Amino acid sequence: MNSSFIDWGRLLLVGLVLSLAFPVTGEAQIITKDKKKIFFWQRDKDLVDLTPAADTMAVLDSLGMPSLAVATKDSLAEEEKNNKKSKKKKAYFGYRVKKGFARQGKGKNQIVETFHYLREFQQPNSYAPEKYYFDIKKRDVLRTFNFTLKPNQAYILHGPYTRMRGDVVIEQGYFYKGTKHLRWETFRTDSTLASKLHYEKGFPRDAVISYYDAAKTKIKEVIPYQYGEVQGQYLKFYEDGQLEWRGTYDKGRKVGTWSHFYDYRGRLQHEFQYPESAYDKPAEPVLTKHYDAYGVLVYEKKN
Template sequence: MRPFQLLLLLLTALLLATGACSKKTVSFNSKPDSGLAGGVVRDSLTTARDTTNAPSLETNRVVLTKEQERAAKEKQKAAQRAPKKKKNVFLGERIKKGFTKSGPKGRNQIIEVFYYLRTFQQPNDFAPARYYFDARKRKIFKTTDELDPATAKVLHGPYKKLQGGKVIETGYFALGTRHLRWEKFNKDNVLLSKNHYEMGFPRDAQVSYYANDKKRLKEVIPYTQGKIDGDYVSFTEHGKREWEGQFENGKKVGEWTKYWGFRNTKDRRHYVYQYGESGYEPEVQEPVLLKEYNRNGVLVYEKDKLDKRDAVTDRPGSKK
């Protein structure tokens, strides 16, 4: 027997002996992979291309610090939390809501709903009238004097006046002055009047100045629908108040005040006169002197109460 044939027989016998010692099940769909150690077989139906983009079942655990965990929780809470309401702001100023009641309870009770500045600001010196709420007296006041920061809440924002639950007046305030559209209604919701204001001045007012630079205000004559109606005010050449009062239906009504007009002091009253109560009644030709103050601002006369006046007989408007 040739040496080659003898070697082949020995190898065949060795393979038969190995198969007899160990059982091995071979799938018809599988084939040996020469590239794997230990003769491990791989399913031929699964290729490397099929598993390249498959997601891994093992997660990469990210370790967060306590601060990062706290920040993440806060962010999640903020996203779930309802958005905060915007704070009350009118014309760029923060405001607070208020209300006041007056008169008897029931149908005739008057309720005023308004807003005022959270931070005090003095109204314009040239404004015909200034409005504020006194928290102690629970009442809205109208004045031409400087306001006291300790007690005055400067009106600023929407305003509504109701009687018996029905709106009888609406409007807006801006830094203590009437602003934009103001309307009055009767109890049957019928519009009685409508006026427009610009920071206290009637929109249709006739405004005059002492110079062309429009810095030294001289006089403000209010007009509504062609008639003089509203707050009137005049100033001296030095910017001090001279006269103030109110017109209704083209007639002077209520109290009219004449000032001393001193240049380097606050506005000091001189005379206070009383005209008729309504502009729809015959106009009062000669007003009644209610009060008189001396040059130092001391009250020297009050009708039916006080009379410490000097011997002055040429008071304008006084009865003789």
């Protein structure tokens, strides 16, 4: 009996030791895991705030495009990174470009234009109200309305553009296949901002565009809007794509010269004159010029 009692005592003692050793270790492991979960959860809670800024114009400003005054990368920064080894293969908006310069005048008032143009010629959108190109013969950056450009005549502007007078930037923006795109800024001689406009491949960004067809390939009318008002250049087209009307709105009123065209080779038919600005006294339009279908001036109002 005494030996049996001793044996049972030894077993109880061993069991007690095991129960005190292993459960404590297991509990410690669970606590350790719980602590890790708590720390991990606390780190996840610290998220980046993506709430839009109070200035909604900053959020909507040209698809988030930075001003060229402070930008160090264009909208295709990733593509430029891939082309660092070969500076000759820069691309903007998916198209390879070359860099060019144009100069006018001398001294402090010299105008220097820095631009980019498409390596491979592409005709600008025929509906775009203004097309910009570098004239190879005249060696100057020019603008056209209805003229069809030719590869041996023009380099189509595409990418960043800067116009400087001396050391002062007076205009900057981006081109897309010969049309103004994203944010465009003009500056006074003291470098203060004079104006800022936004474009979407040649058209005012906030313009209301209507079409002749459901596929939206034939533009009918372009009504420009800025800050909720009809403001800027108005365009209306014939169904075949030729321009019918071109004019300017100022605070919802027709101003300046309005032109009406024949549906034949884009030839001008009439010019009407409205008050110069929205601040002038309202007046009926005055016919100032009339051309026949051959482009011959048949009437001109005398001053």
